[in-house]
Amino acid sequence: MADSQELRKAGLKATLPRIKVLEVLERSKLHHMGAEDVYKILLNAGEDIGLATVYRVLTQFEGARLVTRSNFEGGHSVYELNHGNHHDHILCVKCGKVDEFVDDVIEKRQRDIAAKAGYILTDHSLNIYGVCADCQSAAEQAQSIL
Amino acid sequence: MADSQELRKAGLKATLPRIKVLEVLERSKLHHMGAEDVYKILLNAGEDIGLATVYRVLTQFEGARLVTRSNFEGGHSVYELNHGNHHDHILCVKCGKVDEFVDDVIEKRQRDIAAKAGYILTDHSLNIYGVCADCQSAAEQAQSIL
DNA sequence: ATTTTAGATGAAAAAGATTCTCATTATCAT
DNA sequence: ATGATAATGAGAATCTTTTTCATCTAAAAT
Ligand SMILES: [Zn+2]
Ligand SMILES: [Zn+2]
Ligand SMILES: [Zn+2]
Ligand SMILES: [Zn+2]
Numbered sequence A, B: 001m002a003d004s005q006e007l008r009k010a011g012l013k014a015t016l017p018r019i020k021v022l023e024v025l026e027r028s029k030l031h032h033m034g035a036e037d038v039y040k041i042l043l044n045a046g047e048d049i050g051l052a053t054v055y056r057v058l059t060q061f062e063g064a065r066l067v068t069r070s071n072f073e074g075g076h077s078v079y080e081l082n083h084g085n086h087h088d089h090i091l092c093v094k095c096g097k098v099d100e101f102v103d104d105v106i107e108k109r110q111r112d113i114a115a116k117a118g119y120i121l122t123d124h125s126l127n128i129y130g131v132c133a134d135c136q137s138a139a140e141q142a143q144s145i146l
Numbered sequence C: 001a002t003t004t005t006a007g008a009t010g011a012a013a014a015a016g017a018t019t020c021t022c023a024t025t026a027t028c029a030t
Numbered sequence D: 001a002t003g004a005t006a007a008t009g010a011g012a013a014t015c016t017t018t019t020t021c022a023t024c025t026a027a028a029a030t
Helices: A002-009 A016-027 A035-044 A051-063 A104-116 A133-145 B002-009 B016-027 B035-044 B051-063 B104-116 B133-145
Strands: A067-072 A076-081 A088-092 A098-101 A120-131 B067-072 B076-081 B088-092 B098-101 B120-131
Touching (some): A002 A016, A016 A035, A016 A051, A016 A076, A035 A051, A035 A076, A051 A067, A067 A088, A067 A120, A104 A120, A104 B120, A120 A133, A120 B104, B002 B016, B016 B051, B035 B051, B035 B076, B051 B067, B051 B076, B067 B120, B104 B120
Parallel strands (some): A088 A120, B088 B120
Antiparallel strands (some): A067 A076, A088 A098, B088 B098
């Protein structure tokens, strides 16, 4: 199977838990998944993989650049396959939907800011929070009913 | 005392724990403080204020717009007095130093991105991580010794 | 194919940050 | 001063993530 090779190419042993977690990330309709999400899917699929292993595997995948991790407010982290296209996130505070965006101007400004402050940039995290279009119309609905 | 009035103006009862926490935020040399930081300072000052109360008070202060809260990687949150000047943070991954910056271009782009995505913007969080100038020279020192 | 061995896993405990519970106490309008 | 209302302290609880350690397994060596 291709996943085994991908794991070895990344310098990781092709163990069953790693293959299964990678499959979940590839096949799930959710683009951004928390460790708990992955764990539950594996449980439902009858796989006997512990939550601690899911965390370990996801952390290793991050180290191997197979996935990226994003930390949102409230201590909730999500992982997604790394397709090499860096992006930031905009998410709905009502329903939890997560959208993505890329803004080259912001990216460049961040590099300039780091340089000006004398820092060697290693990472950055930009999250925009708001109410999505769906939740806005849902709120209007509720209003008209009252 | 002025702090009591400030608390009432913010719609909060002027209780002793609130006054003491506010004093710590005003007087500490640290501009960005975690709940634990505040708690330890109060302990050392001989105040009998529980950690749970510090958390509660800081959360209330945030609701009352007296302070702002920032969440950094690794589940570490810090509070600072709200002087009305919104800013973002750039921090050193080696020593933990926290610097601030404001970039109007980035701020505007974020508003545009939210609008374009159909979101009503409620908040955003931008943190830049890097190695500060001090830690860079420290690393060079270590190199030259080896 | 079997053995070997370094590395990986599962289960449960631990950790770290924050919130909740609830009996007790303090604030502030009357 | 008094009472209604809200706040506090201490510890338990929660939630996410990490660690421990005995057991197991992938891949290299025989
Ligand atoms: Zn929504
Ligand atoms: Zn994404
Ligand atoms: Zn530094
Ligand atoms: Zn700040």
